[in-house]
Amino acid sequence: MRSESPFLLKIAAIGCVAFLHVPLLLIFLYAFTTEEKSFQFPPPGYTMKWFSIVWDRQDIWDAIGLSVKVAGIATLLALILGTCAAAAVSRARFFGRDHISLLFILPIALPGIVTGIALRSAFGIMDIPFSTWTIVLGHTTFCMVVVYNNVLARFRRTSGSMIEASMDLGADGFQTFRHVVLPQIASALLAGGMLAFALSFDEVIVTTFTAGQQATLPIWMLSELIRPRQRPITNVVAIFVIAVTFVPILAAYYLTREGEHTGGTGK
Amino acid sequence: MTTAVSFQNICRYFGPVRAVDDVTLDIAEGEFFAMLGPSGSGKTTCLRLIAGFEQPTSGHMEIFGVTSEGVPPYQRNVNTVFQDYALFPHMTVLDNVAYGLMVKGVDKATRQRKAQETLTLVALGSFGSRRPSQLSGGQRQRVALARALVNEPKVLLLDEPLGALDLKLREQMQVELKALQRNLGITFVFVTHDQGEALSMADRVAIFNEGKIVQVGSPEDIYERPKTKFVADFVGSSNVLSPAFSKSAGGPESWASLRPEKISIMQGKEKAPTWHQSANATITAAHYQGSVTRLNARISSGETINVTVPSSQGKFAEGEKIILHWPKEAVHIMAGEA
Numbered sequence: 001m002r003s004e005s006p007f008l009l010k011i012a013a014i015g016c017v018a019f020l021h022v023p024l025l026l027i028f029l030y031a032f033t034t035e036e037k038s039f040q041f042p043p044p045g046y047t048m049k050w051f052s053i054v055w056d057r058q059d060i061w062d063a064i065g066l067s068v069k070v071a072g073i074a075t076l077l078a079l080i081l082g083t084c085a086a087a088a089v090s091r092a093r094f095f096g097r098d099h100i101s102l103l104f105i106l107p108i109a110l111p112g113i114v115t116g117i118a119l120r121s122a123f124g125i126m127d128i129p130f131s132t133w134t135i136v137l138g139h140t141t142f143c144m145v146v147v148y149n150n151v152l153a154r155f156r157r158t159s160g161s162m163i164e165a166s167m168d169l170g171a172d173g174f175q176t177f178r179h180v181v182l183p184q185i186a187s188a189l190l191a192g193g194m195l196a197f198a199l200s201f202d203e204v205i206v207t208t209f210t211a212g213q214q215a216t217l218p219i220w221m222l223s224e225l226i227r228p229r230q231r232p233i234t235n236v237v238a239i240f241v242i243a244v245t246f247v248p249i250l251a252a253y254y255l256t257r258e259g260e261h262t263g264g265t266g267k
Numbered sequence: 268m269t270t271a272v273s274f275q276n277i278c279r280y281f282g283p284v285r286a287v288d289d290v291t292l293d294i295a296e297g298e299f300f301a302m303l304g305p306s307g308s309g310k311t312t313c314l315r316l317i318a319g320f321e322q323p324t325s326g327h328m329e330i331f332g333v334t335s336e337g338v339p340p341y342q343r344n345v346n347t348v349f350q351d352y353a354l355f356p357h358m359t360v361l362d363n364v365a366y367g368l369m370v371k372g373v374d375k376a377t378r379q380r381k382a383q384e385t386l387t388l389v390a391l392g393s394f395g396s397r398r399p400s401q402l403s404g405g406q407r408q409r410v411a412l413a414r415a416l417v418n419e420p421k422v423l424l425l426d427e428p429l430g431a432l433d434l435k436l437r438e439q440m441q442v443e444l445k446a447l448q449r450n451l452g453i454t455f456v457f458v459t460h461d462q463g464e465a466l467s468m469a470d471r472v473a474i475f476n477e478g479k480i481v482q483v484g485s486p487e488d489i490y491e492r493p494k495t496k497f498v499a500d501f502v503g504s505s506n507v508l509s510p511a512f513s514k515s516a517g518g519p520e521s522w523a524s525l526r527p528e529k530i531s532i533m534q535g536k537e538k539a540p541t542w543h544q545s546a547n548a549t550i551t552a553a554h555y556q557g558s559v560t561r562l563n564a565r566i567s568s569g570e571t572i573n574v575t576v577p578s579s580q581g582k583f584a585e586g587e588k589i590i591l592h593w594p595k596e597a598v599h600i601m602a603g604e605a
Contacts, residue, residue, distance in 0.1 A: 179369075
């Protein structure tokens with residue numbers, strides 16, 4: 001049935017898009033304002049000076065460096081663990097497989113605050129001092145799920161007899177993985193890895209619970225917002241974060257679009 | 268004659284399921300051996316035992332005199348053509364065929380030359396640079412065949428390789444496979460549920476039912492002299508005669524099989540040859556199928572007998588009374604019902 005009120009529908013669609021994206025535009029706008037204490041509209045004047053101030057602030061560079069390091073290591077761990085878990089669940093038959101499959105996905109369904117508290121108390125009980133590595137561990141819990149979901153979907157689509165064919169033709173386990181399995185799941189790994197990186201890069205809640213004195217970029221931004229002066233600095237950094245996370249999410253979207261939809265991409 | 272594959276009391280259980288139940292079997296070198304049976308009869312599991320994808324629960328297995336229990340698939344000189352072909356979609360056809368040589372460390376020039384030769388053997392010489400997705404079903408099947416043959420296996424295993432092809436292509440491939448096997452002299456072990464395929468290609472056929480081998484023999488043996496009711500039923504829809512009917516028709520009192528095409532019918536008042544056995548019957552169904560007509564005829568005891576007669580013999584109507592007759596030697600006495 002064709003819609004009888006296409007005009008109203010168009011208004012609704014435009015309204016939704018505006019609701020979602022106007023706040024983002026405001027971030028761009030106020031990165032250039034000359035007024036630093038409050039966000040008055042329209043901005044009294046425009047300037048590029050905040051970009052140069054950000055460029056000279058060592059604490060921002062430290063936060064960016066830490067975020068990239070954490071996201072990089074967490075993604076790497078997630079790729080290895082997620083692939084192993086997906087291989088086990090899709091290939092092997094063992095008791096309680098479906099329940100274990102649910103347990104793998106749970107960290108992304110659980111509120112971050114629960115994951116955070118659980119990890120914090122676990123680290124406390126085990127006397128592990130808070131450091132970059134505790135943040136990495138925290139991020140790996142949910143990054144792994146994204147990789148797991150992507151790789152599992154790919155494994156389900158590829159024929160199991162291909163692995164048998166490879167063994168049959170004389171390839172041992174390692175050769176089969178390198179020449180047959182890895183090429184099959186490469187784009188799923190790339191998509192899962194990019195999403196994992198983006199998730200880790202802007203994570204706040206789990207990080208708050210598992211970080212010691214270090215501040216990742218999102219934590220730095222939170223603390224900066226509380227300060228009354230130089231507010232446009234956070235907007236400049238926010239633009240940087242949008243750029244860094246938007247590219248991999250877009251790439252992952254196009255990489256997986258040709259295949260089936262993979263769940264677990266949002267947190 | 269060397270024994271290529273030897274099973275001695277091989278069992279393979281999956282939990283409580285006896286997929287292969289005490290199978291003893293010898294396959295000779297250079298033989299075209301078919302494993303025939305309904306799905307779930309254990310024939311594919313037997314093939315996977317030879318390939319090494321399954322290990323026997325008990326029993327002893329040898330391939331060319333070498334014990335094969337515990338030997339992984341990649342250390343066996345046996346190759347498989349899979350039912351779904353299992354070609355590697357990310358490689359070209361040539362790389363697919365060269366794969367077995369590559370993982371064995373053969374240098375690039377040699378393996379590409381050999382792969383090209385094998386592709387030519389299966390009449391796909393000019394398709395090396397294509398992807399498997401750009402080929403038709405029949406062509407993929409040939410690539411799968413070439414990919415296995417390039418390794419010069421001592422035994423080639425084929426798991427229902429023609430199942431996915433249409434009728435005409437399947438008949439053509441049957442002829443080609445048979446010719447290929449003759450020329451190469453490799454032992455072929457062929458799994459199928461299609462009795463026509465098994466009978467037309469194989470030197471010997473093993474009939475599987477419920478994990479056991481019911482009968483092994485030449486296609487003629489299997490077709491003309493089925494050992495049991497199951498074989499008679501499964502191979503070519505034979506008539507299974509009850510002991511009572513065998514006796515009433517003038518034979519001994521035991522289970523017997525009678526091929527539909529061995530039965531003649533009389534519609535008028537002609538007399539059957541005196542050396543024939545005969546029975547009165549009523550036609551219950553007549554299916555015209557071109558050159559032949561298949562009749563279902565009910566005999567006085569209530570059993571239905573299938574008859575295949577040339578369509579040129581005349582027209583048949585349901586309810587018509589006829590006399591069935593057949594030469595005594597067409598009746599094959601069977602051991603039992605199983």
